[in-house]
Amino acid sequence: MLEQEVKELIIDVLQLEDITPADIDNASPLFVEGLGLDSIDALELGVALQKRYGITLSADAEDTRQHFSSVNALVKLIETQRKK
Template sequence: MQTLEEDIKELIIEVLQLEDIGPADIDSAAPLFGDGLGLDSIDALELGVALQKRYGITLSANSEETRKHFASVQALAALVANHNQ
């Protein structure tokens, strides 16, 4: 799971063009929105599309479950890991 979390961190940095941040700067358990990484709804949309392309997962934009998956890098990694089983 650690490698998957690192891959997702790198994807976040690449897709959202976070030039001043590295994977080590992102806490896997920290929130992606608000006080954590500070992502917004546009970032979520871009990240969702990238996750769908890279991992083949399907996400619903207005789903409460999708919001839970986007809570942290750990939650995204769990979603991808469960999808690939």
């Protein structure tokens, strides 16, 4: 299940030791509210997603911010780019 993989990647990459995949709601915000991630976390997570899934992200694209809004949004991005 891709949602589970993405949650595990977030926890591993960002070293969120006190959080389990079950603690992360697929629809909850990843930044500010929700997990409370910041821009450095986004950069690290973006690099990890590119390496693991071969996706392309543009740091200055407006839609990149939307892709990082939740686990569901990240999964949708990965699935969309895998089909290309």
